[in-house]
Amino acid sequence: MLYCTKCRAVSAEGSRACSACGSHRLRPVKNGDFVYLQRASEYVAGELSSLFQEYGIRYEMLPYGKGRVVSLYDMEVMPTDKALYVVYDQLEAARTLVAAHEKLEADAAETQPEEEEEAFNLRRAIAACGGAIAFILFIMLMSWLVTRIG
Ligand SMILES: [Zn+2]
Numbered sequence: 613m614l615y616c617t618k619c620r621a622v623s624a625e626g627s628r629a630c631s632a633c634g635s636h637r638l639r640p641v642k643n644g645d646f647v648y649l650q651r652a653s654e655y656v657a658g659e660l661s662s663l664f665q666e667y668g669i670r671y672e673m674l675p676y677g678k679g680r681v682v683s684l685y686d687m688e689v690m691p692t693d694k695a696l697y698v699v700y701d702q703l704e705a706a707r708t709l710v711a712a713h714e715k716l717e718a719d720a721a722e723t724q725p726e727e728e729e730e731a732f733n734l735r736r737a738i739a740a741c742g743g744a745i746a747f748i749l750f751i752m753l754m755s756w757l758v759t760r761i762g
Contacts, residue, residue: 613625614627614638614641615641615647615700616638617635617638618630618633619635620647621633622648622700642700645700646671646700647697647698649671649696649697649698649703650710651676651689651694652696653690653692653693654693654694660713661673663713664698667705667709669699669705669709671699671706672696672697673694673697674695675692675694676693676694676695677689677693677695
């Protein structure tokens, strides 16, 4: 793998230019190099950094695009976004952790609507019960009135 000394991304062996930034300042990557992992929102970056700490992955977190908004028209990029770098010999381990974390988040997002549906069903059940009780009270009131009149 080749390391870009401009943006710290790794490119495939034999690349003429960096696959991330197009720079020609490439050299063979060393195990101790901090290489670019990915961009993450401030929140995700915080979660990932505690995950990296937990698993002993050496990482660096810097403001994405040095804190400047890279493109005003790219609404995906926030000025608070972080760029995450990990030491090259732990790059694969870091990617595995990120993938596992993303899967967990996706699963959590999937189970949420079910809970909402349950709450909705409960509300409907309560409403139905309330309706039944009101109906019984109405019948009781009517029969009481009928006995009074009669
Ligand atoms: Zn580059």
